Amino acid sequence: LEGALGGGPLAGKRVLVTSGPTHEPIDPVRYIANRSSGAQGAALGAALAGLGAEVVFVTGPADVPPPAGVQVVKVQTAQQMLQAVQAALPCDVAVFAAAVADWRVASASDRKLKKTKDGMPKLEFAENPDILATVSQMTEGRPGLIVGFAAETNDVIAHATAKRKRKGCDWIVANDVSPETGIMGGSENAVHLISDTGVEDWPRMGKDAVAQKLAARIAAALS
Ligand code: CTP
Ligand code: CA
Numbered sequence: 001l002e003g004a005l006g007g008g009p010l011a012g013k014r015v016l017v018t019s020g021p022t023h024e025p026i027d028p029v030r031y032i033a034n035r036s037s038g039a040q041g042a043a044l045g046a047a048l049a050g051l052g053a054e055v056v057f058v059t060g061p062a063d064v065p066p067p068a069g070v071q072v073v074k075v076q077t078a079q080q081m082l083q084a085v086q087a088a089l090p091c092d093v094a095v096f097a098a099a100v101a102d103w104r105v106a107s108a109s110d111r112k113l114k115k116t117k118d119g120m121p122k123l124e125f126a127e128n129p130d131i132l133a134t135v136s137q138m139t140e141g142r143p144g145l146i147v148g149f150a151a152e153t154n155d156v157i158a159h160a161t162a163k164r165k166r167k168g169c170d171w172i173v174a175n176d177v178s179p180e181t182g183i184m185g186g187s188e189n190a191v192h193l194i195s196d197t198g199v200e201d202w203p204r205m206g207k208d209a210v211a212q213k214l215a216a217r218i219a220a221a222l223s
Contacts, residue, residue, distance in 0.1 A: 008052020009219035014091040015053040016143070017045045017070075018098035018131065020062030022078045026123065027109040035185060036099030038062025040149075043211035044097055045070045051219050056088040060098060078104065078128035085131055093218055094143040096132040096169075099151075104128050136168035145221055147171045147214070153178045160194055171195045173214065193217070 019041020023031040038059060045057045046067035055070035058081055066072045073084045078100045085094075103125040113121050132148045148169040150160040153176075160174030174192040177184045190204040193214075202213065 008050070009223060010048060010215075011052035013053045013093065013222060014056070015048050015218075016056045016058065016085065016088050016091045016094040017041055017048065018058045018081060018085060018094075018096045018100075019045065019066075020060035021099045022060040022081055022101045022128075023076045024078065024101045024104040024128075025076075025108040026105050027111065027113045029112050032101060032103075032105065033061075034099050034101060036060075036062070037185070038064050039187070040189065040207045040210065041097035042067050043208045044095055044214065047208075047211040047215035048093075048095075048218070051215050053093075056091065058084045058088060058098075060100075077101075078131070082129045082131045082134065085135060089135070089143070090141050091143050092222065093145045093147070094135055095147045095214075095218075096135075097149050098131075100131060101128055130167065132169055133167040136170075145170055145218065147173065147218070149173045149175065151175045151177045151184075157192055157194070157199055160192065161199070164194055173210075 020038035021034045021036040023033050025031050042064050045055050049055045049069040057066050057070040058073045058075060059066055060075055075081045075084050106124040106126040136146050146169040148167060150163050150172050152159040152174060156174050156176045160172045164172040172194045174194055176190050181190055183190060188204055188206050189210045191202050191210055193200040
């Protein structure tokens, strides 16, 4: 409501959020995907809009609907997501919550693949562009604050710290998705916020609470 009335600590700030999985076509009826529901990204979009930001919400085919009060850009593939992100720039803050498929089928068929007696299709893969790294490494017009996510299993903090350096983003929200945490596919997250000043361990909380806390931290960093 604050946002709608033009107030809030993020009023006048343009924030880009990526969310959801991407779908990478095999042929006109089949695709490769992942289990991202888009819930964390949607919660973030809502929280940022709630603080008054103008939110551009670039989303793959998620299970949950996009939040109200944001500008929604729907895409299917990683390549389309990169294009939509680049078209949405410049922005003050970019948060990359999407679970982008790392690979696409190198030459998707424009016809439905059929069963034949000659055996099964052999899929070859090509690596998708790394959207977070591409934007983080821009030399001109880079968003002032870039936040990535990292879902990791073992050595969560070490992996996520290395990922932050490799990609060149400012913050990484590291999520422990080890099977014993029961996090994957659930409504809660156990995250660590990694920045150049170190690692903060947040208690396990609902995805909405993670979103509220992260949005508040973003607002504080910009003020
Ligand atoms: N990401 C992205 N584009 C990609 C892959 C990842 O923008 N092609 C972003 C995600 O949105 C997330 C961050 O990068 O914010 C980390 O994603 P993750 O899959 O953990 O990183 P990868 O570099 O793909 O490493 P891994 O081999 O662990 O999957
Ligand atoms: Ca990945």
